[in-house]
Amino acid sequence: MSHVAGGWLVPGMPHPLMCPERNAGWNKIRQAFDQARKEIEQSDADLLVIYSTFWPSIIGHQIQALAEPKWTHVDEEWHELGSIDYEFKIDAHFAESIRAACQKRGLHARTVAYQGFPIDTGSIVALKLLNPDNKIPAVILSSNVYSDRAETIVFGKACHDAVKEEGRKAVGIAVSALSNRLFTEIVADDQDHIHSLKDDEWNQKYLEFLNLGRLEDVSQLSRQFHREARVHKVSNFKPFWWLSAFMGQHNRYQGKTLAYEPIYGTGAAVVGLWPAESAARDLEYDENDPEQYEGDRNVLSSSQQNSDFGGPDVADGYPNGKDGI
């Protein structure tokens, strides 16, 4: 039996939580959140595992582990929308299980359990709307700014290991925009639209795949999606690497887009994925499937001499993630 009951993509912008009435599209996203909440409740899941692209980390992967975080949150960008009181139920024991599973797979990970820790807006929006009464305990995972595909996939697998080992029935939730190009000027509520036609087309293409349950295909297309439809705020588009690895890296899913709308120019979608009997067709995969994280290869200042070309000029290069401590 699969230990992952289902997966979701949800947007992390605060508008559907704070002011859905101000724009018909935001309201549709809000209704989709409400529908997702019902579906998650009906699934008998006993754990929500949230991977938030709104929570960047540097020191490996951080896992929220404070059992009852409580705060009044104000978003740094959208402070005028108001304050968000929250009180969540975090599965601290499971957070530790993920940390241990990460360690087994060579990842650097740590739990964070501090009252007042600034839980990110995306995770807050997801938990407030998908789990308003804290019926299901949750864990929240950071998105490491330096990690790329291999590391993110191993991270997803480690989270899956923990679910399996603990015999839990989990729902994976990726909090992320599709296209993330935001308006940089003040735009009237009723003028909201996807920032560019190209972003919209890529979003639609992605959603087409997701509606067919082709989760692993979508994961494999992450790099291209990053190039085409993402402002390069971080090294890559990672949420589907994590989600697909967490959910078993295949296409045997039933997908459904409950809503796709613009939020301040970005592509916001609520998409559910549930296990299916048969798979949609696969792409041919040419990327490797790492089981263990062994760090990046330091091709700039490797101790192995490059006999054909002499040594690389390290002064012009970047270091990579496996340096030093």
Next chain:
Amino acid sequence: MSSGSIVTGVLAPHPPHLIYAENPEQNEPQAECGWEGLRWGYERLRRNLSKKDFDVLVVYSPHWATMVGTHFLGVPHFKSVSVDPIFPNLFRFHYELDVDVELSQAIHDEAASQGMVTKMMTNPDFRVDYGTIISCHLSHPAWDKPIVAISSNRAARMFNNDYMQVNAIKLGQATRKAIEKSGKRAILLASNSLSHRHFVTEPPLPEDMSKEHISHHGQYLWDMRMLELMRAGRSKEMLDILPDFTEQTVAETDSGALSWLMSAMDYPDYAAEVHAYGTVIGTGNAVVEWDAQSQGVTP
């Protein structure tokens, strides 16, 4: 009213490690030691600032990142605890501070009149970002002067670092004009590191200095190039290469803080004093002061 002025301008980086190692009573975690080079540099800065008469600290922080324009604190008083989202093990700081809302609004208005997108932040529950708090605390730990905190507009992420610089320069001009009109004496803080490639793991004892060094020699060379230009009073030239420096070293100057400072100070042509340079978890950090008053640039 007599004309206001920028008394001195400081590149005042905000690694939480420096607060952690200093053990102020406001911070929960306790350290044995660490990063003394930088901390003693901040001490020298504080000695200089203690001789100056000033009314307000104006700080521009990368960790209040906004995409829709530049935002300004518009609430007179804040009290809360700031927990660093990246290094919560090192920084959980109880702060209480006053904001010079009048000057904040004046800079906001001046920038808006130049066509910039601006917003006042008036939500009293807002948590002041840790970059602002750390730079202010390390520069002036008494917390007896009001601050103006300015967000870092990140719209340049959609374009490039030249775009960032153009906007930061515009904001610097607006800041200078508003300060002059206000009649106040201000200290400006650009809260950013230089090269900004971190290590992705932390030693079991964070203050274990045997593990601290620059993440890469290329980053170091770039940092030194920037500091040489600052020390030689060649700030315009430094700004000319700043977009390249930013890209090559993933520098925290991408926030626009340093470009804003140089523009607000009208591109100092006198030598900056580098109080310290050191690395923090692989990143390059310098405490640098442009003392306009001692140069006779401002009264």
